[in-house]
Amino acid sequence: MKRSSEGIQAAIRKSRRRYHSSVMSFPIRTCVVCSEEFELRPDKPGFANRCPSCSEPEETDSSSASGVEATDRKGESEINAARRKAIRDMLYRKDS
Numbered sequence: 360m361k362r363s364s365e366g367i368q369a370a371i372r373k374s375r376r377r378y379h380s381s382v383m384s385f386p387i388r389t390c391v392v393c394s395e396e397f398e399l400r401p402d403k404p405g406f407a408n409r410c411p412s413c414s415e416p417e418e419t420d421s422s423s424a425s426g427v428e429a430t431d432r433k434g435e436s437e438i439n440a441a442r443r444k445a446i447r448d449m450l451y452r453k454d455s
């Protein structure tokens with residue numbers, strides 16, 4: 360009775376250890392920003408050489424940049440169209 364329960368406990372311990380080792384199998388990298396060691400998980404956002412806290416985007420920069428992008432998008436497409444037309448004209452001029 361006692362022996363079999365010990366066997367189960369050992370099996371549980373073994374399976375836990377296996378699960379734990381699989382969790383810890385990610386490569387350990389050192390953050391280039393804060394020199395902190397972190398697990399390089401496949402789903403980790405940001406840079407591979409930065410820890411999760413250092414690879415979080417700076418909210419002030421991204422919000423202002425996206426605001427500018429939204430307002431300039433129309434003008435930018437017009438510029439791109441003009442640029443494309445200029446390039447096309449240049450290519451036609453080369454051919455003739």
Ligand SMILES: [Zn+2]
Binds near residue numbers: 390409
């Ligand atoms: Zn860091």
